[in-house]
Amino acid sequence: MANKNYDELAKQIVANVGGAENVISLVHCATRLRFRVADSSKVNKEKLKQTEHVITVVEAGGQIQVVIGNAVGDVYNTIIRVTDVKSGDEGGNDTEVKDKNLINLFMSTVSGIFAPTLGAMAGAGLLKGILILCTTMGWLTNDMGTYRILFAAADGIFTFLPLFLAYTSAKKFNADLFVSVGIASALVYPNLTAAFSAKEALTFLGIPVVLVSYTSSVIPIILSVYVLSKLEKGLKKILPGVIKNIFTPLISLAVMVPATYLVIGPIADYAGKLLAGGYMTIVGVNPIIAGFVLGLIWPAAVMFGLHWGFVPIVINNITQYGRDTLFTITGPNNFAQAGATLGVFLKTKDKKVKDIAGPAAISAVLAGITEPAIYGITLKYKKPFFIGAFFSGIAGAITAAVGAGAPALLGTSLLTLTGYIGVGFTGFCVACGIAYIGSAICTYLFGFDDSMLLDNNKTATPAVKEEVHDEFIKSPVGGTVIALSEVPDEVFASGTLGQGVAVIPDSGTIFAPCSGKVITAYPHAVGIRTNLGAEVFVHIGIDTVKLGGKYFELQVKDGDEVKDGDVLIKADMESLKSESYNVTTMVLVTNSRDYEEIVPSTSKHATAGDIVLNCISRK
Template sequence: MAKDYTSLARDIVENVGGKENIATLTHCVTRLRFTLKDPAKLNKSVLEQLKGVIQVLDVGGQIQVVIGTKVVQVYDAVLEVTGLVGGGEVAAQETGKSNFVGKFISLISGLFTPLMAGFTGAGMLKVVLILLTNFNLLDTASGTYQILYAGADAIFYFLPLALGFSAAKKFGCNPYVALAVTGALIYPDMVAVYNAGTELKFLGIPVVLMSYASSVIPAIAAIWFTSLVEKGLRKVIPDVVQNIFLGMLEIMICVPAAYLVIGPITSYAGTLMASGYTFIMNINPVIAGALVAFFWPCFVIFGLHWGFIPIVLNNIATTGFDTLFVITGPNNMAQAGAALGVFLKTKDSELKGEAGSCALTAILAGVTEPAIYGINLKYKKPFYIAMVFTGIAGGIVAAAGTRVPALVGTSLLTLPAYAGVGFVGFLIACAIAYFGTAICTYLFGFNDSMIIRK
């Protein structure tokens, strides 16, 4: 298979304009994400015909090549073929035309994609611990629980550190200085001062102390400011002494700024964001949930779902749980059901194999892009049916008040993560999304006369 990945990697590189045309390269769960120096050199039509490429999207100037579950192998092969080191882990100037939404999604995906493996692993471990303690299989006072819980909670508690490092690479400043800045926000002595309610001043200026553990927006804003400071200091500090004074001055400027201005303002913004989301959901949770869920597949198509991750993490940090990704979770089941409907209906052996693989990937792993681009969107009706049943399921989940304490994707294997408030409602919603979409797709959403070949 390695040879196949290498061949595909060469073809991809050739049709994005060669390695010299690649400004940055990253990947998420299913997509290669290119920023090209000259977008005019992209040969999109040829790329989309390559075996192994599901779809090619231009989202705000970022070229997204949808690969599916083998994206890591293809990404590694592209790095090997091009000789690039670290892919898109260094900041580069945006090139080509890019609107605000495109830039925002590119920013969010660049910040959070490297952290998703940690979020998913820690989130699932946290859920396992909740289940074990609920069934009295593990005592919360035991050393076993405390050690495992430390592993499950650490990435969320120290999220400012992880985001600071990720943001530094995205904004183009020293990531280790970024660790010093965001680390200061959760420094144990400062946390103790906050918990004690002690008054604190900096050069006579009162400091509004906040809790920055698990925070999202303050860390990102602080490192964006740090990147501006670093770029400004580099212009005025002689090169010969930058190693001595640059980092020191950055920390001296940015840590107080984070405590005095950036932190309090962005913390309040995060609280308002969480309160605003809760207010909207409380007006009419069924309608709000149904609308968000109905349009969610469209967000996934264009990669816009990344823009909601800060809201989800902010919800967890502020309220201790999330409902947004819970409401949209049945979409994974609906997309799997649509692919299953095609699998059951078609008599074409090639399409049957492809649809079956996509259906399994979606329901077992929660990875829906292969099903969306490879089957459902290609034949349109299965995708539309999935949208309808995702909307219905979203309304049911919202009515049930289902919530989850961590960032967890939805699949057959992760259903236990939703045990708790509204669990039965969530199971019913997922079943309706899966079986309803599969049945309707089978009955009137697909027939073999619709088959499209590359």
């Protein structure tokens, strides 16, 4: 993807998640833009999926996850530059949105805190792997200046991880950024880390301090910053404005650092040890079964973007034991999905499939980026995905049995294998090889053939460009016809959601403009896919989603078959107007690019059932 395309792509993505005003926060991980939105009904997932360079869209963990692939960082930066979306968790109304789903809340919090740091941690982890290889081969020794400087670069991020997490946690919880980092600095302050190493007996105002090692720790600083955010809110309410800016940081530091050393830190450290011990107990009972189950379900976790929710456990394992086995057990999944994708690449004779499968297989095996392979190939044709999941389970069982692990957060790929040198390394390499070769062979022999392309196209992409026919779309309501460009809404007027026409309605009964299947049904908007493949979207009014269905009576639901002229929605237009809502009704063809041209009617007035759009097929 060339840089010149980023600006337009960024604008399209933001428009289709409901505009910048609908975005509470935006972060990104290795392959995905992760949006938290105020109103998910404003998100046009179908249009997003059709956007060039977007691999797919997943709604999971309380987020709209737009899968981009390796260029996600550049796309993210462009969105921040060319739109009004704020970086990280700076969305202004974040505190106003309360997510009652605990799983969604947990995933949103974890991704908001850890996702910004993953690139740096992955790079540092890879550098550690290279240094392990260099010392194993005798190219460097631990006392050499070159090694010590590079090791500082690799280990510094993990040693002072509380500082990084303090910054991202502060952004997540809306706490003071630099006070948060100040608290983290106190936790890793050399004098107190030395006291821990020397097992000194310290007190604070006569209260014994339970000394804990906070270097590389995760949970204590996150909890501390969360408590800080509550403290700061209270202080800002009671402190006079003239002293607020000075005394809020003063009191925050004076209270939170001792509170963390006395209460929060020891409790969090104990919780971390329980978490690590619980994981090790589960794996220790029967490592082969545990490894198989983890490996088997891991592709589904990646598919829904839930895998990063395990990052705190992984880092906690490294803190407690100096190494992690969880991401090591699940790591061969990358090779399994790469192998399955390679099997498709070798088997298919379809050039388009080869063009997708080849780069996706390389990306998965070299960089450990599996989303293009999963969404572009294996999940699309189903059997390769399940074959990959099975071999991921086999490899997970082997990895758990040999006790392989890694001393840093790593994404498993050919480039990072050296990071696993140590206990069980040979077995781990064998597991990765089995996952890759086994998935490739089985997919090639009985997991894929080109007949699946026809089956897939029939079910997933009915609007194949070569088979599109002319279609006529009718007006869903009588009224004055205006050009889409005249609609007082930038998203509709620009054609970002699709080409079409708008009608200023004379009545509140909205009829189906075509026959087909209802694919989206909201109180104020309905989408229909016709038998010939046109995707027609009828949207009543501007910003009417804010009403939450008030003044609308939806007559259909997702999956209904409708005929043109069937009633879709009954709307109380007078009440809408009385509350100053623009009731202009848009009729859009959201897959306009599948057609040569969308020609609107030149008539200035239409009755319900009059033809207002001609979708001209590609010849």
